[in-house]
Amino acid sequence: MCLGIPGRIVAIEDPEIGLATADVGGVRRKVSIQLLQEEPGGGPGIDDWVLIHVGFALAQIDEQEAAETFRRLEAIGDPYREELDELASSDIE
């Protein structure tokens, strides 16, 4: 549950034990990426986005899925925006 926020890996401090530094909107914190390492030295790298909870990266953010999710959401917004535009531009006499 609970507070997990997206952060961008900006440095790998120790690939063996999975220590990295992540940036969340300008704030930096050391986080452990060991739960995303199938083998030591693996896991997310610089500029990858991860979901951080209590100092641990629990998942890597799949940017393609994110884009897909957002595309679907945007599509829902479009008809509504179009309707608003049409409403604004139409003239009932």
Place this chain on the structure above:
Amino acid sequence: MRFVDEYRSPDIARGLAAEIAELAGDGHHKIMEICGGHTHAIYRHGIPDYLPDNVELVHGPGCPVCVVPAGRIDDAIAIAFEPGVILTTFGDLMRVPGGQGSFLDANSRGADIRMVYSPLDALKVARRNPDRRVVFAAIGFETTAPATAATVLRAAAEGIDNFSVLSNHVLVGPAIQAILDAPGQDLDGFLGPGHVSTVIGASAYEFVARDHGKPLVVSGFEPLDVLQAIAWLLRQRQEGRAEVTNQYTRVVPWEGNRAALRAIDATMEPRATFEWRGLGEIPWSALALREEYAAFDAERHFTLPGRRVADHRACQCAEVLTGRLKPWQCAVFGTVCTPENPIGTCMVSSEGACAAYYHYGRLQLGRDAHAAPVPSP
């Protein structure tokens, strides 16, 4: 902020609200959001403003702070008063009242209880204070258990001998089971917790659809995630389906995080039974450290008073936690029981249903002051 702001767009919210209204039709839909994080997000962003009256959101027990029994708080405080102990914990727990006050109260009586952001920081405190015994009071579902587990493994690898964990980790599956089994339960569907699912996987909820015929959509925490998940639930209802689907695909895998599950399994095992504040004893619903890691188990190092502290007689948290009562329907809500003086668990943590509603959701009044975001039909 990336991956955050785009999921807060009002235009898209209006589009989703229209879709939800259409899918909701004339029926009545009672949906439970299991996770306290969702309760908080729903109120923080004002999501109820985008829902029609016949879609009712009911708050679930997924608040790991709220469900820590008062007696376990007392146990932690007893440990804190043992000679040389530094007790570390998350900020969430500092104000939770036990039978004899909170951690903050204990500090005012001379205990050394410190807030940390991560169990790794608690381990750092242990390294820096080799002459003190550092105990980490751990809470959380399977979201947080891997962090505790990984920290215990690190402590073992480094041979640290002054660090131990008091585990109040609980499991989300048994909590959902308890909801489904509660008498008079009449829920139509569930918003599945997002972040715990990164660990246990969306597949963990299959039993909800398969054995109980209720749809469950795993949902992200941004408001558009929640609205989209609600829309998907309503669509399932409309089409007579009951499935587990995943809205939060950018983060939640179907099978979960193997490394995280391995870490939990290596260091912890389920307890035969555990008391949940407000819900009573639930079998196989919590985690304790394994024998192999006894050196890091505070329950083996310290003698805990282990008293069961009964809830206040007027407390109706059990009904609120299982969705049978809304916060404002509780007889003592906002009068005897307030965030400053919480009687029961739902008011205790800021994501508890009653606390969230009290802080953010006394909305009807607030709503009048702003133009409605969704033009009335």
Place this chain on the structure above:
Amino acid sequence: MTQQPEGAETDAKTEAGGETEAEALARVARHRERRPRVRDEHVTLAHGAGGSATADLVEDLFLRSLANPALEAREDQALIDVDPGRLAFTTDSFVVSPLEFPGGSIGDLAINGTVNDLAVSGARPAYLSAGFILEEGFAIARLRRIVDDLAAAAAAAGVQVVTGDTKVVGRGKGDGCYINTAGIGVLERPVELGARFARPGDAVLVSGPIGDHGITILLARGDLELEADLESDTAPLHRLVDGLLEACSGVRCLRDATRGGVATVLNEVAEAAGVGIALEETALPIRAEVNGACEVLGLDPLYVACEGRMVIVVDAAEADTALAALRALPEGEQAARIGSVVAESPGMVSLRTQLGGTRVVDTMAGDPLPRIC
């Protein structure tokens, strides 16, 4: 040493010193009159006892930095001439930890906090007192830095510290250094400002980004292991107040947003005036780093302390003029309108969220604590 002849006068020279006793005593007298130099490295109980150690501390640390005629009179009190009229009077105590942090120290807070409490009445902050409670063992070098910060802040704010006090408490009985300042300001303008004057329709403004100080302190404490490029916003607000009151006649109320943040101030205004306040989340000026830290820690920036930010309630017709006046000064360049006073829901502050929904901005129960849930 030659033998003193019997019956010789006491001012017979000795061979070793080459001077008479009278000359030696004169030399000692000159030495005692020299400006004292505190050579101790740590504060001791003697420094608080009121004797010569205290006097030396006052001379070398406080008078050296804070030089002004009133202080230099070295009396038990300062005597001040003021034009007949209204005085503003306030006091504040400063117990911040850590004592020094990015953007300033307890010395800055001690001046700016009191200056601002005076300034928001429309008064010209003028004279301050400064009382120090020091813990035995506190490093003198740190005390020097704090006093220098205090002096610099006073100069920047155009105020004088005219009287003060120093006490020392035993080791373990204080957090290093506590400071109390009380301040007098002179109300030279015919304004009457107050929360109770807010009325429906008024605009609600804030003078700059919120939450900088609180987050800076939280990060500086170190236990959360977060780093960010942030500093405290501690600053005197009197120039902003002057500019604002010169430009606008319809200012209802000015408040210094400190502990409890903007939310607390606005709840007080709503309560005092019996009005509602409606805020727009997207209009709140918040630095990215403060936002990021709040997201990580689960804090709400509306409740995070500031130390150099003002909340302004002003007649809506003058909102743009007010913003222009604020933005004309560097300390107000990010001033923004964040909402309005409304008639609905008296006593309640509400917020239209980024999403477009609404929620209450409640009064704070206790100190906001970081959360994981």
